Amino acid sequence: HQISAILPVKTRGRHYADNIGRCDILFSSLRHFTTPKTFHRFVIVVPHEELDEVKGYAKAWSDFPIEVVDESLYMGIFAEFSQRHQIRNWHRQQIIKLNAPEWIETEYFLVLDPDCFATHRFSADTLILD
Incomplete structure (x- = not known):
């Protein structure tokens, strides 16, 4: 089995300033308790205005099959509700x-x-039973 992961990330704003540091902890814990090969794809979804910044940070996690996705490409409806x-x-x-x-x-x-992290060893086969 192979699994993917999706991770919405926002980095700007007073509640989100620590999210990149939290992602560093998340990816460090995944390196410790599993392997990047566990994941088919690791999709990080970010607001349009944060795309380049997060792509820069994601280079530190590039041993994972990361794809940073601009939420506006898929979630255009958000533009209609911008207030x-x-x-x-x-x-x-x-x-x-x-x-x-x-x-x-x-x-x-x-x-x-971003505030999730692994605490036990796992693989796709230990997560997906039968």
Whole structure:
């Protein structure tokens, strides 16, 4: 088995400034408890204005099959609701996660956040039973 992962990331704003550091911890924990080969694809979905910045940071995690995706290419509907009160950032993240099959072609995938990290050894075969 092979799995993919989707990780919505926002780096700008007072609640999100630590997200790159959190991603460093996430990827360090994945290196320790599994292998980058566990993943068919690791999709990081970011707001359009953060694309280049996150692509730069993602070079540190390039042993994983990372693809940084501009959310505006798939989630154009967000542009119609650009006022803060219309779609809050947390809601955007949930919509992106629900839309994960749009980005993922493997049958199974993990949905992650920057504040997630691995605590035990795992492989696709230990996650997918029967």
